[in-house]
Amino acid sequence: MKKDLCPPSGASSLPSSSGDCFDLLLAACWRLSQLRYVFLVWAEKGNMNPNFEPVLRFCSAIISPWPKREACLPPSPEMLKKEKEMFASMERHVSSFRHAEREADASLMADELVQVADFASAIRELCDPGFSPASFLDVKAAWAAEGGKG
Secondary structure, eight states, X not given: OOOOOSOOTTOOOOXXXXXXHHHHHHHHHHHHHHHHHHHHHHIIIIIOOXXXXXXXXXXXXXXXXXXXXXXXXXXXXXXXXXXHHHHHHHHHHHHHHHHHHXXXXXXXXXXXXXXXXXXXXXXXXXXXXXXXXXXXXXXXXXXXXTTSOO
């Protein structure tokens, strides 16, 4: 029986204790980590396109190293509002990812995973001033420069 790691469409996984921007950051990174794992497992079952490697690397760069509370800024009301808006936008892409998974559309899953990663990266960058993310295009270019080897 398949365990659904994501809430049903329309359900929000916004932390109930979202008075802290770090809680939202952890929720975003956790969500990205879940979807990356789902994509990786799905790909390992023979659905992997070599061009998906940069997607997985991009996700890994956002969640590794895992965020630490002491690295985060104290939240301002404006920062918290912006972070919540980004999280809600990210959740729409999570829903699209789950739909693509049900349809076995690996390319759409990869596209939506990049979108989720972009939002998680933006949330992390907002909360953690020491985090300097690479863009997906930078990761993809670096991968291509390596000869597209894993």
